[in-house]
Amino acid sequence: MRKTPRLQLKGMTKVYPSVIANDSIDMSIAPGEIHAVLGENGAGKSTLMKAIYGVVKPDSGQIIWDGEAVAIQNPAHARRLGIGMVFQHFSLFETLTVTENIALAMDDYKSMESLAGRIEEVSEEYGLPLDPGRLIYSLSVGLRQRVEIIRCLLQHPKLLIMDEPTSVLTPQAVRKMFETLRRLADEGCSILYISHKLDEIMELCHSATIIRGGKVTGYAVPADETATSLARMMIGKELPVCSRERPVVDGERCLEVKNLFKSSADQFGTDLKSISFSVRGGEILGVAGISGNGQQELLYALSGERLVDEKDCIAISGESVGHLKPDERRNRSLGFVPEERLGRGAVPGMSLSMNVILTAHRHGMVANGLLKFQKAAQFAEKCISDFTVKCGSKDDPITSLSGGNMQKFITAREILQSPELLIVSQPTWGVDIGAANIIRQSMIDLRNNGSAVLVVSEELDELFEICDRLIVIAEGCVSPSVNVDETSKEEIGLWMSGMFPGGPAEGTSHEATSDQESHVC
């Protein structure tokens, strides 16, 4: 090695009661290197990063920082060493300003005014314009991430850890962030880039450590690899591909939304403004958009968890259902997988078997007001076997499942009821690639059987992989629909910023467009 590595890990091991999260991991990052940590969900990436940032203490192993062994006590200690971390889920206070939020994490600052000045300075310098006086709730997700990044940059980090940073960004915003990261690397800052998106890693990173099941399965130079070879290292087998043949049938209109207005229940939520679209049997319609643009509100209205004032706004198979509660809509063959799994899609404290009853009770599990536990158990067994849910048994508590397996189980419960209309929110959020493929394939199979499927997702790749048509939601408005074959990720990306015919940012001039982008991305 030419120079001392910025960070070296030797034999890092962390054991949790039921799982070995990190098993003797070795890794080395040079100054100015962008290093990918690649692995499926649950592979142990986050645990490793938390150990570096001082959030968890490793059971054994050594962290060598600039050539010296250190024991990182806590995040403040890590920050003093020059380690910054941008978490996947932001920790910002919505009612405070950018400056106030950043001040909370700073160990030293003179005054709010001087801090605001520095924020402006740094944000200009790195091409990440940000108004320090704005309140967090008024910022888009992309801008919130920018706050987190600037919070790190203010401390002149020598190592920046980015945990799945692009999952909330439009393709345009991803470009912009990559520029910033490259620039930081040129200045000598090392970057640990955690992701499972192979194309991003191949484009951005100089080197990669691949982790599977808590162990390092390979080191690679991403530019020299193919997506297939990286995937093989990451999941231990070939990347499974969904088979998506064109829909054969052009079915009836299954879901029709007309002129739906709905104010949000959350004071920082997004109101829905005149939303209209429809889904036919035999097709998958994707709803793209950056989170927080009205997806939650739309799903609550479609599922019936919040009723709408005009019952004709929403129709299932031609029947107005806007005034009907979720169970009555389910009786009209609606299936729904919410993005919150535990506590909404599934009941904590109940077994898998009992969780089946939650929505599948209408399929012969209740007789004379009494439950037929046998039926529920059979249904649970079928969910487990058809979707290869990894669990001890149907009688285990639902909380014993990992996130991906819980998602598989909930999706299985909804799909195995053979709904004519299935609505799925964030189908593969935090789900590993193997499970994600099972879930995606099952939605495609359902479509091929003539059902209508509506998928709301932030992952453009996923939507392009499985959907037939796409619409985009931005600031509570939806775009016209477009066939997947007739559009591109770039176009959808622009639409996600509200720039679509009839969209909130339509007709803005080119100058204004770049300004707009800084607001949205």
Place this chain on the structure above:
Amino acid sequence: MFVKIEPRSEPSKAMKYLSPLIAAVLMLISGLIIFSLLGKNPAEAFHAFFVEPVNDLYGIGELLIKASPLMLIGTGLAVGFRASIWNIGAEGQLAVGAIFGGYFAIIFYDYSGLFILPLMIAAGAVGGMLWASIPALLKTVFNANEILVTLMLNYVAVLLLALLVHGPLKDPNGYGFPQSVLFGDSAILPVLVEGTRLHLGVFLALGGVIAGWVFLQKSFTGYQMQVAGLAQKAATYAGFKYKKLIWIGLLSGGLAAGIAGVLEIAGPIGQLLPSVSPGYGYAAIIVAFVGRLHPGGIFLSSLLMALLYLGGESGQMNLDLPSAVTGIFQGLLLFYLLAADFLIHYRMRLDRSRLEVN
């Protein structure tokens, strides 16, 4: 140095069922310490408190008489508690049940027949449910907090009973004492075992526990109540009608308490008095929780709580203990149970590192 409270990654399953036992043992130990501090011989006190009351057939009968309303009300309350509907008003619902049942005993004083007791019980049930429907209505329409409403209505109900026995329901030949006439034989629950006061009501209470078990463990509505209690969002997601569950949760408590009120006046008391319950409505809350909101557990915990009542009386008579002693034991039991439950889910750890705002 800070004491840090952190959630346990896996709460012990065995402990969930052992914690009522642990709580009972700790209650016993603390009780004996209190006895010693009062200058009583702990062994003697223990005997007087927990053995003497039940060492003969009569005592066993008394135990069951006391346990009956507790298990009945405890089961009724558990239905609501499962759905996180906190009915603290069983004491008042019991009083109103007694008023309704007692009214029919008084107006049919000159009659005899098999219709009187069922009529009284039905009236008591209606009375208890009417009283419980007030918080149910306020909660479903105005989202009023049912804890406060039910609690405050207890005072109203108990004073209403006192008002009635001082006035319209007072025995005209009772020398002005605030009490009703002694009920006729047709309005008194028949005694089951010669030489005891054990009456037919114990079967009614057991029937209630069994009905509660079927409802909570086997029925779809019981399942819905449990879902609503564990995760309200999941209940909304499934489309369960939460307002219906509120009504069921509160009315089942009212129903059970109302019937328990009739069992009291048609059983050991035999007339309406200004006070017809030694706090059964409150004690049943403890019974429900010590019994893990499960009718089987509630049956067992009602026996324990009944023993505390008997022990308290025996302690007053034999050891000159103050009457507050029953309340102390009940409080200790609930306190230790809550503490044990908390420690099942959380552990405490000394933490030397500074609290850090991240």
